[in-house]
Amino acid sequence: MPAPWFVRSMCSLLTVCNLIGGSVALAADAPSWMHAQVAAPLPAHDEKTTAVLLYSERVLTILPDKQIRRLTRKAFRILRPDGAGRGVVRVDLDGQTRVIGLRAWCIPTAGKDYAVNEKDALESSVIGVENGELMSDIRTRLLRIPATVPGSIVGYEVEEEQKPYVMADEWEFQDTVPVREARYTLQLPSGWAYKTTWLNHAEQAPTATGNNQWQWVVSDVAAARVEQNMPPWRGVTGRMIVALSPPDGQEPGIQSWRQMGEWYLNLTRGRRDASPEIKQKVVALTSSAPTLLAKVQALASFVQNDIRYVAIELGLGGYQPHPAAEVFAHRFGDCKDKVTLLSTMLKEIGVDSYYVIVNTERGSITATTPPNLAFNHAILAIALPGGLEDPTLLARESHPKLGRILFFDPTDSLTPFGRLAGPLQASYGMLVTADGGELVELPHLPAASNAVNRTAALTLDEQGTLRGDVHEVRLGDEAAAERYALRFATQETDQIKPVEAVAAAAFGTFLILKASTVNARLPEQPFEWKYTVEVEGYAKLAGNLLLVRPRVLGSKSSGLLETPEPRQYAIEFEGPESDTDVFEIALPPGYEVDELPPPVSVDDGFASYRSKSELVGRTLRYTRSFAIQDLSVPVSKAEELKQFYRIINDDERNSAVLRRVSP
């Protein structure tokens, strides 16, 4: 009906998205490879499965000039309304990749097939510069398939041409839904060779399907379930990496980490030349520093704090840093730009340093991963000159050729010089030296380097109200996290929110009477909170008994493994950790301890927990320690970890019983 309220103010993005899904009706039927799936049996699945991948296929062909053509086909059967997401085809592109064909179809349960093509697609890039990503040539193309409802079979076909930096392909055949059949076909020109590496799946032998053509097939691949604290997706899902070698006599391309390092070194050639302005700045920053360590720290601090993080990554710029002089002049750059500038400045004081290319998700790259570009970050390895010893330099390793090297992340302004954030610890990165590249394991810092040490001196009155002072000292990532939270507190009244969150998890009701921080803007120092809390009704009266929980604040327990389904993957911790609590509660007059919770002591190797409640004079004293030693707990020990957390949970909820002995 012609509504009179026709004046609409704004056409939302959502509306636009819906519009792009609209397409001119095409009289094209779905292709035969999709129709072949209509009668296909479904792979094993449970009632929560939203869709199944009936068929997937990739055909890789080598073109002249070392280009590759990649044809990808997938067909899903939608089982539940939540499977509608499979009706949106997503193709990610970069400057090296060109889509030469994009088509999609739906075979509905009744009626004619639907067809859409790339003219119906929407393309977007990363929007917003919240994370400093100002410009990149990474694009996402989205194509919506009609009638993606339970019962429908939806599928698509994407053909891309790519000029890769590394002559390799990665076939990911596992999905979050069960896969019935996945095929990979490799078509090589004469003289080319290949080598396959299988990750997270038993190796499959290929079948020769033609002249220089091979095919691999996997069937009935179980769904990979997304779990909390799981290893990175790349580290757990089935995939095959195919390395390609041209015939003898042709440039072989990247076949090893050494060669990949050489490639990267070439990209950075000339980028670490110091301009006169850089030289001048180095002098200004270091002339008053009394020691070599102080000079290095001054330069590191400058790059970490005064060079703003801004990423402009176009084409090869995703890998190649900007020249140091440019980064210095503009005072901005991304991670590799910062590394480049710091390396340049260090060279000016005679300190050598090297690029280390890493992935911020530990486990994405392992000691056995073949050469590939699955990196997303750059840090620096600084060669420590002889005699440069300092207990604060924790993130160091010995290298057979370079001697002692210190790993440093100039992008992470919250982790001070000498340390490394938890997610990077024990991760693998490519160290780039004059000899090329090599895979190295980054240091695993002692658990004590990341800690929350909390003490509280409190008084309990006869009505059960608890009052007193709490002092928290935070180190490592625990300190960085707090500083990060305060960085985003843009209202004065929000500054207290971290303390309120800790208190709210511990008490039903509370008042923070005062709170202050120490060293909030000094990352090289421990971060401290000092606050005074009042908790009405903390201890519960039950007749002549007063029930009081000795564990006052903070929880080390976790419901991570309290899930209906058994755990599928290892449990990853962000970093090592070693926390302590000492809570002292002065008892109200007229009360004596009737019963105390029993002490707890658990050491499972990967983690330990100890607690004790005792009466010291008129004070109920609770002490505990909690430590995470291993950064990864294998799934075979998930049940042990679950019990470990349950023991902690019980301990945290235990109460001491006080009995009134005088009126």
Place this chain on the structure above:
Amino acid sequence: MTGASQPVFRRASVLRCLGVLAACTAVLPVRAADWLPVGPDDLRMNSEPKAPAAPAIYLYRQVDRDDNVPDETYYARIKILTDEGRKYGDVEIPFEKNNESIRDIEARTIRPDGSIATFDGTIYEKPILQTRGVKLLAKAFTLPDVQVGSIIEYRYRHRLARGFVFNSHWILSEDLFTRYAKFSLDPYRSFALRFSWPAGLPEGTEPPKTAHGAIRLETHDVPAFVTEEFMPPVDELKQRVDFIYVAGTTVEKDPADFWKKFGKQCYGLARDFTDRPRYVAQTVAQLVAPGDSAELKARKIYARVQQLRNTSYERPKTEQELERDEQKVVKNVEQLWAQGSGDHLQITWTFLALARAAGIEADPVLVAPRNLHFFNPGMMNPADLSAVIVVVKLDGQELYLDPGTPFAPFGMLPWNKTRVAGLRLDKGGGSWVTTPLPAAAQSRIVRKADLHLTANGTLAGKVTVTYTGLEALTRRLEERGEDDTERKQFLEYELQSDVPTGIDVVLTNTPDWSSSEPTLTAVYDLTVPGWAAAAGQRQLLAVGLFGGGEKHTFEHAARIHPLYFSFPYESEDDVTIGLPAGWLVNSVPQPQSVAGSTLRYDMAAEKRNGALHVKRELAFNLSYVEVKYYRPLRDFFRAVRTADEEQVVVAPGRIQAPH
């Protein structure tokens, strides 16, 4: 200032505008080399007392728009106060490439020592969204040497689509504190313009003034806009000036006259749609019996109309699907009935026609749903009245009905149409009414649990949860279009949220998701591992088993905005816990009661036949709370949490009971 992405009117010929251009030159903003002077105080400042902890502030903003050219110039000067504030050195300016352009971008950084780094870098064109006929891009650049203490400034000209006139806004409350800002608009002269500031103006700001055809406003010390939980719709709080073009060259000044005309127009449209008397009479005769009471007739018609396929509540379809769907454009009630489907408005008009044909006094009421913003008739914006309901008179009582919303029980409106102004249409244009807000007792969650405690502190048993009124309707609407598996997970998650610890829960019944009955019932098998905490040989049970919803409510002590809730509600928990053999209830806490005029909490625990019985009731009779009442509201929930944590002591019979 932003332009709407859809033009409101096609402009008259460009030639007609030329005469206006000369007049516009007088309002051109600062350009070329004339950056505004920078005061030494601005260079030295390291905080703004009126915006403590702010990462950056606008020292100055200027927006000048001319809808006759049409273009808009923008100037911003920002002081960087913290590391976090340095991100404002990255700038993105969105525009629609096919019809608009961004020109004359200039930018610079003024270092704390007063030296200047002029921006001479690359300006990128960043695709935001591209599809057939649409090309949204952003001009993106980053300023050099942005440090804490720097001042950054930039300016540009936004050339708008020619041939169209857009509605627009002056955004006064930005994400950053604004020390001083100036705005101007030279409206397109061939159309009338209405402007308003629905969320008010910043303190001390004079209303916009019109001089020489241009509208101007200056403002000072505008706080940064922040978001908080339970706040009213953003549009109610974000201070701005809205400009709306209207057809013709004059603007209706009197809201009463405006709505009268609008009401007459809408009444005519409703009449046109429903005016099939013979057909409607035949149809209604098949639905009701002559001897039915008026209420029974209304209920029968309501139930039948709700069975029509309501296309407003279906999943979004692609154009191809819509073409195949062969849905014809419905022009009247007869066509709708024949097709068996329509949108929510058409279904409501159809109910109106049938009810009237059944002899029931019924009127259509246009209402403004309050989920997006609150209706103000003074704004004279017809788009606000985007929904229609029906008021019927039964036995002398007026009852508001919403047949166009699936699952809405007879006599109950969805929450966003409760307590809103509505225009009750009649031949004369109509009259204003306010829809009722159901009392808390009409929207309830009742949890009845029959559990037993094991010696290791685990609770297990059966729980029945009954949702009533708006509690049932909102859940049915949220889960429409989902399957049983998702709905089961949804309800299990609901119960998990209610219990303030980890639980194992399995839904064991099949709730009725498809009806408009006022209740929705879910039955569960529940296990709560370790609910009882050890205290030596005794065990302690907190009484607030279902207090999860209140566990973390209003933790933060400070509050900036008023609080806003969808609808009043009540909850009632009736929990019986059997003890292990030989165990006794040693002590129960005193009954707790926290009562106010709008909020109420009662909890009582008692021993009953060797078991523990806990009754807990919570009534929340609020929908809008001014900031000054935040503390009492927070205190109430603190008291609720304290009471929920009261402990029952249970122990094996040999353990001495407290006395």
